[in-house]
Amino acid sequence: MKRLAYNRSAKLFFAVLLAALLLQSCGSVLLTGRKQLMLVSDEEVVALSLQQYRSFMDSAELVANTADAEMINRIGRSVAESVENFMTFNGRAAEVENIDWEFSLVKDNNVNAFAMPGGKVVVFTGMLPVAETEARLAVVIAHEIAHVIAKHSTERISQQIALQFGGEIAGGLLSGSSEARQGIASTVFGLGAQLGVMMPYARKQEYEADELGLLFMAMAGYHPQEAAAFWTKMSASGGAAMPEFLSTHPTDAKRIARIQKKMPEALYYYKGPGIINRTTAPIVKDTKVL
Numbered sequence: 001m002k003r004l005a006y007n008r009s010a011k012l013f014f015a016v017l018l019a020a021l022l023l024q025s026c027g028s029v030l031l032t033g034r035k036q037l038m039l040v041s042d043e044e045v046v047a048l049s050l051q052q053y054r055s056f057m058d059s060a061e062l063v064a065n066t067a068d069a070e071m072i073n074r075i076g077r078s079v080a081e082s083v084e085n086f087m088t089f090n091g092r093a094a095e096v097e098n099i100d101w102e103f104s105l106v107k108d109n110n111v112n113a114f115a116m117p118g119g120k121v122v123v124f125t126g127m128l129p130v131a132e133t134e135a136r137l138a139v140v141i142a143h144e145i146a147h148v149i150a151k152h153s154t155e156r157i158s159q160q161i162a163l164q165f166g167g168e169i170a171g172g173l174l175s176g177s178s179e180a181r182q183g184i185a186s187t188v189f190g191l192g193a194q195l196g197v198m199m200p201y202a203r204k205q206e207y208e209a210d211e212l213g214l215l216f217m218a219m220a221g222y223h224p225q226e227a228a229a230f231w232t233k234m235s236a237s238g239g240a241a242m243p244e245f246l247s248t249h250p251t252d253a254k255r256i257a258r259i260q261k262k263m264p265e266a267l268y269y270y271k272g273p274g275i276i277n278r279t280t281a282p283i284v285k286d287t288k289v290l
Helices: 002-024 042-059 067-089 125-131 134-149 152-171 179-189 203-219 225-238 253-269
Strands: 026-028 035-037 102-106 113-116 120-124
Touching: 035 152, 042 113, 042 120, 042 152, 067 102, 067 134, 067 203, 113 134, 120 125, 120 134, 125 134, 125 225, 134 203, 134 225, 152 203, 203 225, 203 253, 225 253
Parallel strands: 102 120
Antiparallel strands: 026 035, 113 120
């Protein structure tokens, strides 16, 4: 009886301790205000993911010094700078000051793109003919930047830790070097050798990246209505062979409906044609990589 009472007390102690830890480990997403579980630091997540990213890039065929590669970098820098300026103006500069943005174009016919913590964004050349215009390519890049800004990877690792280890979190899983934590990160960031895709985000995170990306591209001067047109085309072009970029994303009419519902807010942030109007600029067809 004493052992049973002790076990119950121990479980209750760990449950209370875990609940207190979780309450102290909450963050909120920019603009949406959604609460997030954050059990690891940004620095830890970047360190855990960087090795996977470097390994992928070592084996990938990087496209550099071309009009398309320059366009990817231009779009990425423009969106990222606009978001950082917005966050600085709203007192959240500390959240982006350590992001080292890197926008890369990789030769691969798959219609795909992905982002890693710390600002590493990769677009496959197969995405270019599908996007067709720079503004629609901005939809993709802004979506990936949104995953970084919203810290979706940190949230995924935290959720996995909480689900798999529960009370053990209080026992030091999050302090020092942890093989368990590294194992979780390896699963989250493990890049497929052929497709270069990470473990799928939760649907709510994909919807959130859609909506934040819509606002981010508008801040950078890309017309947000291009987002609805892009996702409609992506869904229609899937057919029997769905593009990899859509295989883990919401693809039904709800996605377009949510984007249109967010459109008035996006238009508020849209700077309009007073700056360089990129909404109709065609993508340069670089025959060397397409």
